[in-house]
Structure formats: C-alpha cells, structure tokens
Amino acid sequence: MSLRLRGRKNIRESLEQQPELVVLDPQTLKGRWHEFFGNDHPIHIECGMGKGQFISRMSVNNPEINYIGMDIYDELIRRGSEKARALWKSEKNADNVPNLALVRGNVELLDEMFEPGELERIYLNFSDPWPKAKHARRRLTHPRFLEKYKHVLSEIGEIHFKTDSLTLFEFSLNSFSNTELQMRNISLDLHRTEIREDLVLTEYETKFVGQGMPIYRLEAVIGKEVQAAHRRKVAEDLEHEMRRVHVKDEEE
Ligand SMILES: C[S@@+](CC[C@H](N)C(=O)[O-])C[C@H]1O[C@@H](n2cnc3c(N)ncnc32)[C@H](O)[C@@H]1O
Numbered sequence: 001m002s003l004r005l006r007g008r009k010n011i012r013e014s015l016e017q018q019p020e021l022v023v024l025d026p027q028t029l030k031g032r033w034h035e036f037f038g039n040d041h042p043i044h045i046e047c048g049m050g051k052g053q054f055i056s057r058m059s060v061n062n063p064e065i066n067y068i069g070m071d072i073y074d075e076l077i078r079r080g081s082e083k084a085r086a087l088w089k090s091e092k093n094a095d096n097v098p099n100l101a102l103v104r105g106n107v108e109l110l111d112e113m114f115e116p117g118e119l120e121r122i123y124l125n126f127s128d129p130w131p132k133a134k135h136a137r138r139r140l141t142h143p144r145f146l147e148k149y150k151h152v153l154s155e156i157g158e159i160h161f162k163t164d165s166l167t168l169f170e171f172s173l174n175s176f177s178n179t180e181l182q183m184r185n186i187s188l189d190l191h192r193t194e195i196r197e198d199l200v201l202t203e204y205e206t207k208f209v210g211q212g213m214p215i216y217r218l219e220a221v222i223g224k225e226v227q228a229a230h231r232r233k234v235a236e237d238l239e240h241e242m243r244r245v246h247v248k249d250e251e252e
Contacts, residue, residue, distance in 0.1 A: 011074045014081075015104070020096065021081055023103045026070075031115040036101060037066040042120035045070060047107045047140060048127055052080025054202040055123075056087045059100040061200065070103040077104045107140060107148075114152040122149050122159045126204035129165040141172035146179040155223035162190065162217045164208040169216035181220040182227040189214040 015022045023029065023036070034040050041064055046055045049069035059067045069080055080102045088094040105113060127140040136142060141161060149159055159181070163169050176183050190196055191209055205215060221227055 008074065011078050014078055015074060018081055021084070021100065021102055022077055023101050023105075026103045026105045026113040027109070030113055031118065033066070033068075033101075033114070033118060037099065039066070041066045041099070043068060043118065044121040044123065045119055046123040046125060047110070048124070049076070049080060049102075050126075051076055051203055052083045052102065053206075054125055054200055055100065055102075056080065056084040057200050059084065059097060060087050060091050063099055066099050066101075068101045068103055070105050070107065072104070072106050074104055077102050107145065110148045111151050116151055117154040117157075119152050120154050120157055122153065122157070124159065124161040124163075125202045126163055126208075127161075127168070129163070129168040131165075131167060136171070139168060139171060139175075141168070141175050143175050143179050146175060146181065150179070150181075150222055153222045156226050157222040158226075159220045159222075160217075161220070162202070162205065162215055164204065164213050164215060166216065169218075173218070176218070176220050181222065182230055183218050183220050184230055186218045188216055190217045191215060 015024060029036055033043055037043075043066045044058070045068040046058075047070055049055050049071050052069050055067050055069035058065070069077075071077060071080070084097045084100055084102070088097045103113075124140050128138070130136065130138045137144065139145075146159075149157075153159075159176075161172060163172070173183070173186075190199070192214070195201070195209065199217075201209065208215065221230060
C-alpha cells in the first residue's frame with residue numbers, strides 16, 4: 001500500500017470514529033437533522049468550509065444555533081474536527097461539540113441532504129471563483145446553485161456571501177438579481193474602517209485582509225414576507241432621513 005493511500009485510510013478511520021461530529025453520509029439525515037442535533041434550533045450551513053475556522057468559531061459564539069460545515073475533502077473535515085474540538089475545549093472546557101456537524105459532501109447534492117425549508121441560513125465564504133467563462137456553472141453563486149439554496153432554505157432563509165474576487169462578486173450580483181433574491185447590506189470593502197469582528201473572519205479572509213485586499217460581501221433573503229419587510233424598512237429609513245434633512249433645511 002502506498003503512503004498516500006495509507007494516509008487517506010487513516011484520515012477516513014479518524015472521521016469514522018467521530019459520528020457525533022462528522023457526517024459522512026448526509027443524505028441519510030435528510031429531514032432529520034434536528035434528531036442529529038437533539039433540538040429544534042435553526043440550522044446554518046457553510047458550503048465549502050475549508051479548514052473550519054469560521055464554522056468552529058460560530059458554533060462557540062452562538063450555542064443556540066446548529067451549524068453545519070460542509071466540504072468535499074476528508075482531510076479538511078478532519079482538520080475542521082480538530083479545530084472545533086480544540087476551540088470548545090479551550091473556551092468552554094467541553095469535551096464535545098454539541099451544535100456542529102462537519103459534513104463530507106458536495107454542494108451539488110444539497111437538495112438530496114435537506115428537505116425544503118430545513119435550513120435557515122447559508123454561508124458562502126470565499127467560494128472558488130472559477131475565473132474561466134467555460135467553468136461558470138461551477139461557481140457556487142451560479143443561478144443553478146441559487147435555485148438549490150432557495151429550495152432548502154426556509155421562508156425566513158438568508159444567504160450570506162463574502163469573497164475577495166471582484167469578478168466573482170460581479171457575476172454573483174447578476175446571478176442573485178436574476179434569481180429575484182432581495183439583496184441587502186452590500187459592501188465593496190467590508191473592513192474599510194476597521195475589522196468587522198462581529199462577522200467572524202474565515203481563514204481566507206484573514207489572509208486577504210492581512211494583504212490589504214478589499215472584501216466584497218452581500219446578504220440575500222428568500223421569503224416574500226422578509227423581502228417585503230426589508231423594503232418597508234428601507235422606505236421608512238428613507239422617509240426618516242428626508243424628514244431630518246427637511247427640518248435641518250428649515251432651521252438654516
Ligand atoms: C477557497 S476555499 C474557502 C474556505 C473557507 N470558506 C474560507 O473562507 O477560508 C473553498 C472551499 O470550498 C470547497 N468546495 C468547493 N466546491 C465545493 C463543493 N461543490 N461542495 C463542497 N465544498 C466545495 C473546497 O474544497 C474549499 O475547501
């Protein structure tokens with residue numbers, strides 16, 4: 001057996017030994033994720049979690065949310081499990097990670113893993129940009145993926161997307177807009193004035209911010225009621241602002 005294969009076997013064995021944290025066959029939990037977590041808390045997923053810095057930190061910071069970190073590579077799931085366990089140990093002195101599932105899976109199959117409405121939020125953090133036009137279909141913000149997200153998200157579902165790639169962001173703005181998703185909180189330089197610690201940085205983000213690169217971000221909402229509430233809030237804010245300017249003009 002080659003070293004490479006033996007390495008892979010060891011990684012797989014380590015994943016199989018952590019069924020309370022690592023899910024290798026997510027399709028079997030379709031419609032039953034709340035049984036896995038043992039509660040009815042909302043479920044937020046990061047599609048393409050990498051080494052798991054973001055999702056581990058989110059799970060520690062927000063115990064009332066159930067988190068799923070998904071990636072296609074066994075090795076990244078293994079590293080994510082180590083990171084999450086270490087963080088829960090150091091910050092909560094806990095031997096287990098109660099509100100996190102690390103899923104080895106492909107976003108292509110999202111609708112085979114979740115029932116309609118089973119998720120409340122999807123994070124797309126620094127998704128691979130696939131810069132060549134012939135690979136556009138692989139971008140995780142391609143309309144064909146957005147349709148999958150709409151399918152599995154609940155009526156109050158949201159997508160939060162961050163990237164360092166201007167071309168991916170530009171493509172994604174069109175994609176979201178063509179899929180009739182209501183975008184909000186769009187930023188072309190997220191950490192312009194100071195690091196937005198409230199938003200939890202990912203591994204890639206930490207690296208790019210360190211290099212002084214701008215981070216592009218947007219949120220998109222799914223349900224018609226949430227979209228209408230957002231538009232009402234924008235209209236109210238605008239009216240408030242116009243009244244304020246009017247009063248100021250009269251005073252001068
Ligand atoms: C550029 S990395 C970003 C990692 C992390 N989100 C961050 O911000 O540091 C993109 C990750 O997405 C994963 N990925 C790409 N396509 C995927 C797919 N179809 N399904 C699941 N994961 C995917 C890759 O394996 C990789 O770990």
